Amino acid sequence: MLMQDLEPLDPSYVQQILSRPPFVYVSGVINVRDLGGHPSSTHPGKLTKPGFVYRSAEVAGITDEGKEQVRRLGIRKIFDLRSDTEISKYNAPLPVIEGVDLLHIPVFQTEDYSPEMMAKRYQLYASGKTEAFMELYSQILDHGGPAFGSILRFIRDHANEACMFHCTAGKDRTGVMAAILLKLAGVDNAVIANDYSLTRIGREPARAKIMERLSKEPLFASNNEAALIMFTCREETMLAFLELLDTKYGGVVEYIKNYVHLSESDIDIIRSNMFVSSDIVAEEDDTRR
DSSP: OOOTTTSSSHHHHHHHTSSSBBBBBBBBBOOEEEOOOOSSSSSSSSSEETTEEEEESSOOOOOOOHHHHHHHHHEEEEEEOOOOOHHHHOOOOOOTTTTTEEEOOOSSSGGGSSSSHHHHHHHHHOOOOHHHHHHHHHHHHHHHHHHHHHHHHHHHTTTEEEEEEOOOSSSSHHHHHHHHHHHHTOOOHHHHHHHHHHHHTTGGGGGGHHHHHHHSSSSHHHHHHHHHHOOOOOOOHHHHHHHHHHHSSHHHHHHIIIIIIIOOHHHHHHHHHEEEEEHHHHHHHHHOO
């Protein structure tokens, strides 16, 4: 573990990155990113559709300005991957956003957030080892089929309506879901890993809030470094996850078939809905210029 992975980032650098794509500003919400604009290596001439699928951290603190921004982005559905335990513990319920449907689809159920289970999970996070993160991400894949299915079915059935999904920090459960979507679209592993690593910057505005929350957990109360390690977002972690997805689960398509219970034709529709022609995006960019 490199110490620079744990140190605060320069605020001017953070602001510079946050002010440009793929980051999107939504008042009261951190780590909002557009999953569009990535070229597909399996479908030449296709890009993931901009303004269609967004990822973020929790939206509980969204402001009135942020709600209007969400509506302007065309987002009609927000999926919350957090557990009931997190929502209660952090006093962070889903807000009401007029014109937007917010759906709670926890990856882990209440029993998965027992003190004993969370102590084991935090120990894995605190180690910072890639193998530990793979154990955690396997848990997410094993439990997440129903939740991920809600998002995938929305994309299948709503080709022209944008959605957003989030967990608490927008890193692990959200990162796994984002990787599933991007991998399904044939985006290169290096690009997916880079997207994952951007949470290092996306969460920076909430660094103090995150640390304050973690300080209440016994494991982290006297171990600041362990708390910081929990939120590392190294590209090699995502690359290891993508290898795990292939070797343990048979690849993204087999995972979706076996854990989400969608058919090959469902998957084809989802993939098609996620694509836009690179020529169309180029024309739109020329028009804006």
